[in-house]
Amino acid sequence: MNNRTSGLTPRLSVLDLVPVRAGQTSAQAIGASLALAGLADRLGYTRYWFAEHHNMAAVAASTPPVMIAAAAARTERIRVGSGGVMLPNHAPLVVAEQFAALEALAPGRIDLGLGRAPGSDPVVTSLLRATGPTADVDRFPQHVSDILALMGPEGARLRLVTGDVYDVRATPAADSTPTVWLLGSSDYSARLAAELGLPYVFANHFSGQGIDQVLALYRDGYRPSEAHPEPRTFLTLNAVVAPTADEADERALPQLRQMARLRTGRALGPLETVEEALAAPADGLAQAVEGMRSRWLIGDPEHAAAELRRLADRHGVEEVMVVPVAGSRADEPLDATPGRARTLELLAAALG
Template identity: 80%
Template sequence: MNTDGSASQPTSPTAPAATTGIPTGATGATTPRLSVLDLVPVRTGQSSAQALASSLALARRADELGFERYWFAEHHNMAAVAASTPPVMIAAAAAVTERIRVGSGGVMLPNHAPLVVAEQFAALEALAPGRIDLGIGRAPGSDPVVTALLRASGPTSDVERFPQHVRDILALMRPEGAALRLGDGNVYDVHATPAADAAPTVWLLGSSDYSARLAAELGLPYVFANHFSGAGIEQVLALYRDGYRPSEAHPEPRTFLTVNAVVAPTAVEAYERALPQLRSMARLRTGKPMGRAETVEAAAAEPLDAMGEQIVADMRARWIIGEPHQAAAQIRDLAARHGADEVMVVPVAGTYDAEPLDATPGRVQTLELLADALA
């Protein structure tokens, strides 16, 4: 689709009382705003229904604590991850929260037709006005077999046309819609919804310079996926900021970064709760089979090989793992080093055997303790 017109929009402690202590305005790097990225983890013995319920409960708690936004990832055919349909989870989260922005981190555009994405998020904006973010990524979010199944009905948004498809989505979601020029020279009007008042905020996501350059060209906000790979972050953010072309909706460059986080009353507990996800990532990076997330006890019972231990050690150095004040200092330092006034945490705390299957106490604890320490 080629569209006319510019795209200007482009053992847990007692829980603290609900608060809005996290700053909601631009506060500089010393006290960054906090947001959440949720992959909807599934642990051993847990059903998808229980995992989804626990994530919605976490979204409610993040809303009460004053977090800025709550995003859902898109991954497919992974036993330990139930985040496969961001629009569905966004709608559910919007229905159980009041003020927090909800969105995708992100929709993997090559898996979807641009018009379908535009329609879904325009509808979400109509359901929760002023609270919807559309984060767009370029990766498939799965292995080649599942990627082929996602596109079995025909080509959707091929990677080579990614920049044009982002422009299409921006145009389609505008209240005035997009103008499609047909082969006979006639113009056909296309709208994501028939009577839109506003459009979601669109963000580009990435861990390399490709999406950063495109976000700068289109005048869009950009998110660096630091939780996945921190390599080259300084260069990528500099490329984005130096090459930024102001847009009507975003006259200044705007970015934040993600980070895996586990916070507990003690550093010992934090490292225990981090171990299941650390081990899972080590398996992923060494090509070993991955199942549902282990409990803390199961993760501690089986040692990794030397390569796995080295990968875990490297990741531990980049994650936020510790007691509240230590974790808060690390987040402030991360924001200051990269000029970010917002940090999106991926709460990856594991669970103990005795903890309920329909809740994630470690992830709730991570958000509560961070909110209190950064207030």
């Protein structure tokens, strides 16, 4: 089954890494992202997810559950969730209880996206695990199953070394449960999601390679579950949309240069402003920048809408999750993110 969309206009969602630009505090960046979540809610976007990254000057998204709670309190209808919680950093019971609490706060609106990567370097990963044993990569499948059981109405049943049985349930117990998604940039999580009958998202905004093969693997190997009788997936995509193509190109440059630094092992700092990025020397980043530019959605509204529909149809998805990566100009407010807000507004209007 390929779930072709047959040219239908896809639904729109958002993935937010809470970017921090030069001169901006993390607190200001968080405030700007929460305002953006409110805008996405008003514009009719389907879901708004927060990523988990650690110890990065340009990213303030380190605690998805906290951001989800804040966004849920500021929105009315949009689904809010994690894209994702990096499970190797956390004990499954902690994750299950956090998202059970979120579901109790915003019933029917919570998504729990789970990732297998640590989302940081080995030093920070060791610090995240310093208070006791948590999940590890090799036990990822078991811990996904544990979380599903802990959040379910029956809970999980443990057999102690004494032979006694001990029942555990995530509390508070909500009347509904979050939707669990598996995330990945390789075929590992796709295979596991298919085996468990779970929704799956390929991190196309980060990897950009192999999406056709991975989605085919997921769909062809899918085992229907009670909660999800059909495979569910969508496309993720870095996006910068502006009134003109020239402005979109300029606003894309700070994030393109940042990602080029990451991929070439350069030192990372806060995101450059548009002016700083335009004035900066190439620094050997030009080839990496151009290689990524072709895989991002950058342009005016007409171009962006046509390209988004084409991609959705090609990959057989009915939803596209954009990562709004438009940079800010030096004279724009530090507690707002006008370029990213404009991307969401123009996309929503163009897809109508």
